[in-house]
Amino acid sequence: MARIVCFGEILLRLSAPGRELLLQTPTLQTHVGGAEANVAVSLARFGHDARMVSFLPDNTLGESARGELRRHGVETTFVEHAAGRMGLYFLTPGAGQRAADIIYDRTASAFANIPATDWRAALNGADWLHISGITPALNATTTDATLGAMQAARAAGVKVSFDSNFRAKLWEARGDDPRPTLNALFADADLLFAEARDIGLATGERAANADEAAAIAFKRYPNLQRIASTTRTIVSADHNDLGGVMHTRTTATRSPARAVIGIVDRIGGGDAFAAGLLHGLVTGSTEQHALDFAVAAAALKHYIPGDFNLATVADVDFFLSNSGSDVRR
Amino acid sequence: MARIVCFGEILLRLSAPGRELLLQTPTLQTHVGGAEANVAVSLARFGHDARMVSFLPDNTLGESARGELRRHGVETTFVEHAAGRMGLYFLTPGAGQRAADIIYDRTASAFANIPATDWRAALNGADWLHISGITPALNATTTDATLGAMQAARAAGVKVSFDSNFRAKLWEARGDDPRPTLNALFADADLLFAEARDIGLATGERAANADEAAAIAFKRYPNLQRIASTTRTIVSADHNDLGGVMHTRTTATRSPARAVIGIVDRIGGGDAFAAGLLHGLVTGSTEQHALDFAVAAAALKHYIPGDFNLATVADVDFFLSNSGSDVRR
Amino acid sequence: MARIVCFGEILLRLSAPGRELLLQTPTLQTHVGGAEANVAVSLARFGHDARMVSFLPDNTLGESARGELRRHGVETTFVEHAAGRMGLYFLTPGAGQRAADIIYDRTASAFANIPATDWRAALNGADWLHISGITPALNATTTDATLGAMQAARAAGVKVSFDSNFRAKLWEARGDDPRPTLNALFADADLLFAEARDIGLATGERAANADEAAAIAFKRYPNLQRIASTTRTIVSADHNDLGGVMHTRTTATRSPARAVIGIVDRIGGGDAFAAGLLHGLVTGSTEQHALDFAVAAAALKHYIPGDFNLATVADVDFFLSNSGSDVRR
Amino acid sequence: MARIVCFGEILLRLSAPGRELLLQTPTLQTHVGGAEANVAVSLARFGHDARMVSFLPDNTLGESARGELRRHGVETTFVEHAAGRMGLYFLTPGAGQRAADIIYDRTASAFANIPATDWRAALNGADWLHISGITPALNATTTDATLGAMQAARAAGVKVSFDSNFRAKLWEARGDDPRPTLNALFADADLLFAEARDIGLATGERAANADEAAAIAFKRYPNLQRIASTTRTIVSADHNDLGGVMHTRTTATRSPARAVIGIVDRIGGGDAFAAGLLHGLVTGSTEQHALDFAVAAAALKHYIPGDFNLATVADVDFFLSNSGSDVRR
């Protein structure tokens, strides 16, 4: 099993119960999330040594979030206290043709003004560093911290996995052009989770499809060894069709779309994919099996409430191999 | 924005939680409803000045119902106290091929023996009066009150919207022939929500479809300017196909059926349609947009728990324009 | 109405709420179940005189289970106290492509070491005795008790209904060859609920389909008058296609598969089928109606939370006759 | 164990959860109650053959209420269907100095217009008939039915237990003088549950205390053999002091008040006392033990949610004998 370090903000999700609208009745359900924390939890559930690097407020909310990571086996020694609020988001889950709705509430969070991290210690013994594009999008400090973390990893011989997770709204709110930053981030990644659109944005070269995008990116970013993404068709909030595609410098692998019907919780599907693929890579799977496993993990996540993919390797394997049972006795 | 007055009984719904049968477990969920109250709430959520005229018992149940209307922006100055019970209905929500089940419990309600209403005051400044066929079906007193309200509106230059909402069981329980009353009601309406079946019942002339029914009705009722209805195919309790049709004296407009899958709450869909159409009419939409908006509002209601369509104009517009997003961030 | 005696273990189900994983949140929902208890409750809800014969611990758990049977009209005079635990099972309900998961926890239960039953008294006035293959699979004592019960019934002129319900894991845990026991059990049944696979296992003769299996079984077991089973195609945990087939020595009847979409609770579907068929047989339905009723009862069960089919005869009849209503008012 | 027949209305209670106000949040908890049903359930839990005689609507609400009685072991063969509503009451539980609040909603219930009961059959084998003063207070029909039931019991040699349960509001609403009816009812009772105030009201003779009241009543009503009541001091909704007093024609027995602190549910305390005393009488307890048991049963009821006293004889005995344990392991 591998040691994988995840760096990013841990959020507390507050969501309406069942299929209700937010605050339609006076109850909220809480889950802990955040793109990189989701990856860490999934990897820990897969049996890896997953370490989280983050900052939380020194109060019950922060301690509770830390406890949830620990509960699922994530190592939290490098989750430190910092001044500021707990980052929150409010979720109205979708239903059928009614889309889900998210209100982010992360202003002035403990994570937003990142103090210096001792990356030498935090990366000690690590195989991979995983970061998403949300962290560098928050503000100039988090941009610098992200680039610093990636460079520290590269210097220490730790591979870098970067999920672009592009959020236009964050960059608009900040009033900055995301392209120089994206370029710098993509340049330091060994593994990039990105769609053609994101690669087009970073490089300024429009790609018609994943194959073209991969060609552009591999040319532009010499460190980059692998690009992967889910392929998703949204039929409704209850029904997506989900597949995947992965390129190395020499191969292209595809996992056909499967119907994901009766969705329970859509949040964190992409993070489950990233964790599934990292699992495949560090355990030496074939390209095809690694991608199939990642797509299956992402699909299975849609049937698990909350942001975390709580499935184990055995659960994903059963899911992949299941030919017609709807009850495991 | 317009002032629209809605007149009818406010009911308290008591329903089984989730997909349970009624009283399978000892918990009931409450919602406030009633056909005209549902229209009033939807119009208030759309930004209109919606006023409810009704009668409630002078106890916590009545006050709670009034509070729910007020919460959503309905003006309740003309919701008065009267002797009698709170009207109730017990709902077992449907699931898949298991149909929903309703037990009405409105005997001896505060609304059933309507005292005189000061319609001059209640209609002051109003653009529309909206009534449904449930109110006049209850008993002779409510029949007279309904006709009186419609005549007062007509005298005051307030347009009348009438949703036929025909319930055979109510008329059977009463032992009366509904036809003369329906005829009188249809004769006083400017806008009629009715299917061909209802028009056939009122006029005694059978119509093969909505077009023929419209022709019959426009000929019979000189005041009538517009007829509209949803078109609904019921696949299961979880899946309906929902469209709409609207006739003026010179035009016929259709909105194609859309699949409404993964239904959360079926009650109040027709009232959401009525409110959506009234919104379109008072805001000067085109015929097509008004009807599309009404159908979209009705469809969206199926994904919102309770009797009320809590969607805003922005929500319906997003629903109409959405091309593939299942999360609004 | 008939008197039908059901003999088997009563279990307490502990399941995760909604679509959650087991213990994801610290709440469990409880239901009472057990294959034969499920049949007894369904028959009592259909209006029959259903009597349960079983053993429960002398504590609150046992008393609560007895109370649930009584609540639905089952006679529990012959449910006796015995030393041992309450039999439990933990259920993670399935969702979409995520299969349900069951942890049985019936070690050392009060039922497992069955004391002698006064079958003469317990079968007094009975028309049928119903047993499933789970009871004889538990251990040698329960095997003997099952065969003893069936022989007592046969001696008293009470017909025997046997649902094979084959569970390979139980026999493996016991380390015994199930075939001699299955053979003995099948030999004493008048009505057998079994698929071709189960008949093949008992007889050692492989059958390609239900018709062949019926021919084999009727030849081998002279007492046997009727074989029935559901036909089920599992699309997902939310969607099964469900039909039925029934053979007598001279006839073969089929009920076409219907789509069961939006499944609420899959457990107990087979027991609902058995109860539905017994109802048809004791009320003198035609072969076709009895089978259609049984399939409809099984389908309807999928929309009712818990192990029990709580539908009444009126509910099943409405389900069979419903042509397009999703609300019963 | 004795056979005791209870005659009265079965009600469905709808109450706010926890310490909330009614409909403060949109959830209601349901319990089945009614003074005589409460007595029947308690007696059945004590192991007696308790039979309920009543009328319920032929719908899910009525069936559910019947099921709850059956669950706790009450025989419901003589609970018949009748036209009319389910009788309801809405409860806001009290808290501290905030008194509980009840809205009765029993207008036009199935019980209110009692059809003829076959008392010969219903009283077959009975030792006692138990009735409360609520039933005769409802209307003239129920007054006659109550007197008829008591006379049938007297004719059949069945002892009559009558709990006066005087509710001034019911008689005011009816516009009748309760005294002649109370007199007739008291005259037919063998056992009377009444306070001095009630005896004063029926006889027109004011009594300063329970001793004087007993003297008056025994003089006035020759059939009367025993009078009992709780003595209750209300400190707050959470704290009552509860004792009891019982008179025969020759003895006076008292049970000292015990502090009942941390009350969970106050409803049904008096009915638990009545059931406790009947248990003592039919099992041949001493006067003192019967009364102590009744007071203990009533006190214990205050710690059990709902209208029913679900305690067993063993629970009451433990309660009486407990000297300092707060956990039974």
Place this chain on the structure above:
Amino acid sequence: MARIVCFGEILLRLSAPGRELLLQTPTLQTHVGGAEANVAVSLARFGHDARMVSFLPDNTLGESARGELRRHGVETTFVEHAAGRMGLYFLTPGAGQRAADIIYDRTASAFANIPATDWRAALNGADWLHISGITPALNATTTDATLGAMQAARAAGVKVSFDSNFRAKLWEARGDDPRPTLNALFADADLLFAEARDIGLATGERAANADEAAAIAFKRYPNLQRIASTTRTIVSADHNDLGGVMHTRTTATRSPARAVIGIVDRIGGGDAFAAGLLHGLVTGSTEQHALDFAVAAAALKHYIPGDFNLATVADVDFFLSNSGSDVRR
């Protein structure tokens, strides 16, 4: 009835259910609160024309908070949208000797940077303006806004009620000396809710008790006509003793402490007192009745979940007059 304008921040409370610790289980209960909103709701429930002046974010959280005020009858025309977050606070309710715990989370709220308010319009027709000391403590802008509001009221002949509600932590966080501001605020009040400690802080003159404090304040602040406060002894989180004291320039009135045991929700008790006293003053009660009513309202609030005192005048009157009933039927 009077028109009373309340100006302050509206907060969303997120609290642990029952007696749990915050996030011990993943559910939060929501209530709307804020000192001045609490006063507005209580006054509206008492039948007054209560108007709220505030700022909320333009999202579902803000709309939901507005709806809750409206539900209870508060006029919200002057609750405007502003940029910023919804102000939150997280509550761990206390239990016994475990104190409640609050995490304020109001950084960067929509209310914190108050835009200009059209006070001429907002105060139109008003009898009183009510403000608490929390608003001016937030930052310099809210200090100015508070003083501006009070001066506008004074100019318009509207009386000013000021609840000092001193929170040392807010002033410490700001790094400012609160005394000049408190002085200015007290100087503009007609009615001051303050304890001796607060008056000592504002004036710099230490007072040994409420009488001395009143003398100091009346001398220092010529506009001040009345000072009132609760007197509270905290025994545990479940038990407070609560009384009140009120001074005019010529009179001193006391309401004796009553034991408030079995507390349900402590938050908002002081605001309930303020609303109760304002009710007494505007309805012309005697000094003693006004104070007794205010103390009773405050005590009753402790038995109502949430921040709002939902009691009506009838409820408080019943509470004051109740001599021994724990159930209102």
Place this chain on the structure above:
Amino acid sequence: MARIVCFGEILLRLSAPGRELLLQTPTLQTHVGGAEANVAVSLARFGHDARMVSFLPDNTLGESARGELRRHGVETTFVEHAAGRMGLYFLTPGAGQRAADIIYDRTASAFANIPATDWRAALNGADWLHISGITPALNATTTDATLGAMQAARAAGVKVSFDSNFRAKLWEARGDDPRPTLNALFADADLLFAEARDIGLATGERAANADEAAAIAFKRYPNLQRIASTTRTIVSADHNDLGGVMHTRTTATRSPARAVIGIVDRIGGGDAFAAGLLHGLVTGSTEQHALDFAVAAAALKHYIPGDFNLATVADVDFFLSNSGSDVRR
């Protein structure tokens, strides 16, 4: 901070919600518990390096229990998988004078047949080993395992803390005389949690009070350095008076009883005391402070739902120092 190793069975508690009876409604709340696990969690919350040594089944129940320990910071490397069931207990929480009720359901658990533990590894770096008397009471294997663990600790220079926790029922069920085992266990302890009664049982010498018992024990057991216990007076399930007493060979320390009123959850109070005292000892507190801290921790536990004392050192310190605040802001 110290490293403390706790060895014992981890149980899953299934309890009725609120003040309900077990299975009165079909919901159970789950908590993880077990005497030694409770100590481990409390110590981890106090900041110590707490390690659990135990055995759990290899299924979701076992994994969930492990996750709960990890969530609160307990190290679970030495919690191993073993064949067998998850140990359960069912709890009916008490209320007022109604005592709580526990049904243990630990037959055939994974812990009951303890495989060999590598104590050298498990005790590596440890300061203390903590065990309770429940483990050796289960069966001969667990007796041997307990003694083996204590001897391994003694050999490794790790101090031994033993909580006698005597449960007569366990020894009766086993049919063994507990005395020889108790003697052996007490002989190996450095710190003993025991009341006079337990010491009398082990030594056969009756002691009138804690002082005499301590004298007897110190004489009999040369290794023993310290004896401590709570002193508890049970007023009701809601109200205990709780103090403590501690003896060394030379000193006697007492902490006066404090009233613990409004108890939320009684389970685990003794374990909270043990953890509190261990905390005091390893942090070098005075005798008096260590005992006061332990009593305060135990008292505070009564206000926290579940078996675990989730309080931090800061929470206990606040509790000890709090002089009149019922809200921490």
